[in-house]
Amino acid sequence: MMRMRNEPTKSAACSRREFLGGALAAGAGAILPRMSARAEEGKSLKIARVETFPVSYKTVGRFKFFEDAMGRPTGRPTVVVKITADDGTQGWGQSVPTPKWSYETLETVQTTIERYLAPVLIGRDALDIDGAHAAMNRAIAPSFSTGQPICKAGIDLALWDLAGRARGKSIAEMWGLKGIRDITLSWTLNPAKLDDIEPLIEEGRRAGYRNFNVKVAPDPKFDIELCRRVKKAAPDGFLWADANGGYDLATALEVIPKLADAGVEVLEQPLPANRLTGYRDIRKLKALPILMDEGLVSSAELEEFIKLGLLDGVAMKPARCGGLTDAKRQIELARRHGLMVLGSGLTDPDISLAASLVLYGAFDLTRPAALNGPQFLQGSILKKPFKVESGRLRVPTGPGLGVEVDPAKIASGP
Numbered sequence: 157m158m159r160m161r162n163e164p165t166k167s168a169a170c171s172r173r174e175f176l177g178g179a180l181a182a183g184a185g186a187i188l189p190r191m192s193a194r195a196e197e198g199k200s201l202k203i204a205r206v207e208t209f210p211v212s213y214k215t216v217g218r219f220k221f222f223e224d225a226m227g228r229p230t231g232r233p234t235v236v237v238k239i240t241a242d243d244g245t246q247g248w249g250q251s252v253p254t255p256k257w258s259y260e261t262l263e264t265v266q267t268t269i270e271r272y273l274a275p276v277l278i279g280r281d282a283l284d285i286d287g288a289h290a291a292m293n294r295a296i297a298p299s300f301s302t303g304q305p306i307c308k309a310g311i312d313l314a315l316w317d318l319a320g321r322a323r324g325k326s327i328a329e330m331w332g333l334k335g336i337r338d339i340t341l342s343w344t345l346n347p348a349k350l351d352d353i354e355p356l357i358e359e360g361r362r363a364g365y366r367n368f369n370v371k372v373a374p375d376p377k378f379d380i381e382l383c384r385r386v387k388k389a390a391p392d393g394f395l396w397a398d399a400n401g402g403y404d405l406a407t408a409l410e411v412i413p414k415l416a417d418a419g420v421e422v423l424e425q426p427l428p429a430n431r432l433t434g435y436r437d438i439r440k441l442k443a444l445p446i447l448m449d450e451g452l453v454s455s456a457e458l459e460e461f462i463k464l465g466l467l468d469g470v471a472m473k474p475a476r477c478g479g480l481t482d483a484k485r486q487i488e489l490a491r492r493h494g495l496m497v498l499g500s501g502l503t504d505p506d507i508s509l510a511a512s513l514v515l516y517g518a519f520d521l522t523r524p525a526a527l528n529g530p531q532f533l534q535g536s537i538l539k540k541p542f543k544v545e546s547g548r549l550r551v552p553t554g555p556g557l558g559v560e561v562d563p564a565k566i567a568s569g570p
């Protein structure tokens with residue numbers, strides 16, 4: 157745990173917060189808009205403390221990113237980040253390392269925040285989020301793109317949450333956006349064998365889902381049959397296939413038209429992220445819209461890839477790109493160039509899920525989002541956990557990320 161350099165002084169701001177805290181408690185848990193007296197006066201808030209809490213969620217069902225070599229579930233690791241300003245205002249974030257998807261781990265997230273990021277953040281203006289990113293990027297430099305983006309996303313989310321709470325506004329309000337009230341989800345299908353498909357679709361239907369995100373690659377025969385069966389079982393659902401970079405170019409060129417014939421509507425990340433000329437060749441087929449996921453970390457490479465004509469759209473996930481700050485830039489950039497933007501995720505729980513919903517809601521993403529945290533994860537650290545209804549989730553509308561963390565659930569485990 158990182159300690160602040162100076163303990164906060166007991167000020168008029170603190171007294172007002174305590175008063176409002178009491179009023180909140182009396183308000184039967186309702187999230188009332190409130191503004192830190194310091195933010196109200198237009199004064200800056202300083203980052204006083206950055207704390208990290210490892211939180212692991214139990215998984216349900218099979219998902220290839222959360223199983224060991226023997227196929228046993230590993231759980232979903234996360235690091236919860238709490239940032240406290242010098243007037244006591246708090247913001248909560250969550251990093252969602254997924255080592256089988258990219259290189260960050262629970263341990264690297266925690267040590268990077270504690271040893272490298274917190275020391276350059278403490279004492280900074282808590283409301284200067286661009287400045288915080290610049291400081292973080294000097295401490296953990298980029299490689300091809302942003303260094304340790306999933307780790308930095310936890311900090312970014314906590315700072316947006318803190319800024320919203322300090323100003324008494326939701327993040328969409330701070331962006332000047334109205335947005336939509338709820339997000340339609342897609343059900344992820346990741347069957348180990350073809351006979352599992354129909355029962356998995358039925359399970360999704362029972363949970364209220366009508367749209368399906370299918371994990372494909374590396375076996376094209378399996379993938380074509382998988383997509384055919386999904387389309388047959390759910391002819392009206394949106395069918396989105398994600399290869400997670402699992403094809404080589406020759407296989408991709410052969411399988412893409414067949415996936416289109418099988419009813420697939422978009423194909424995400426067919427090739428490894430660094431096979432750029434392969435993406436150029438695949439797009440010449442014009443068989444399916446090609447989305448990128450793993451290959452897009454910052455808006456800088458999105459801009460380059462657009463200029464090079466390598467993609468038709470973006471599978472958005474704030475966790476992948478260092479948080480909401482650059483994710484917003486990427487959506488704006490993609491929209492300016494007429495690219496498709498689909499909401500996606502890294503099997504996000506709680507705070508990371510809230511950030512994704514806030515982003516997709518603010519930018520009116522109406523196509524089904526591949527936010528599969530509620531499908532694959534058990535438990536919650538929120539006072540009021542998210543609940544999927546008819547395959548949809550409500551966009552939180554309270555100040556900041558609009559969710560209340562229960563510290564007791566962090567201590568006991570979700």
Ligand SMILES: [Mg+2]
Pocket residue numbers: 398400424425449450471500
């Ligand atoms: Mg993906």
